[in-house]
Amino acid sequence: MNETTLTCMEDLYRKVDADVGDLERSHGSRLQCRPGCASCCVDNITVWEVEASFIRHHCREVLSTAPHPVGKCAFLDSCGNCRIYRWRPYVCRTQGLPLHWTEENENGTVVAYRDICPVNDPGQPVETLPEDDCWKIGPVEENLAAFQCESGDGKMKRVGLRELFGSYDSGTLS
Ligand code: SF4
Helix, strand or coil, rough: CCHHHHHHHHHHHHHHHHHHHHHHHHCCCCCCCCCCCCCCCCCCCEEHEEEEEHHHHCCCHHCCCCCCCCCCCCCEECCCCCCCHHHHHHHHHCCCCCEEEEEEEECCCCEEEEEEHHHCCCCCCHHHCHHHCCCCCCCHHHHHHHHHCCCCCCCEEEHCCCCCCCCCCCCCCC
């Protein structure tokens, strides 16, 4: 990963963290996210190769250990904490917030969706929240896809977080 892409990624994560911080303050009373809660740390998360390279660059030490056993994210430790928290991918930075996104249905109508982690669901129904009070899925994903397109060979490759551990046996945790 070259220095320019590294800097772009760091700037993007910094902006995401700032915007997430604003939403966390706004939703503080409903968010139950705490160290040790790993409800959203599932085992099938994939990222663009550009985010995978960012983790490889910053987290060599963790990647030289064994992954968490299959069933939860390979980067969890035995206490349910993220071992690469500072360098975690974009998707992990927005987990727990009310999410908002749109999709076009088969009739060409754009439909709006909302969702939130079940742990944080109690409170005002997310369907009634203003769009600006939700994390909008789409823009950052587009930025990351553009970085992916511009960097390296342009292949739009996604990588499972567990794959980053390469040759390690997934049955043990160091
Ligand atoms: S990278 Fe960290 S925050 Fe993201 S799913 Fe894995 S353990 Fe959880």
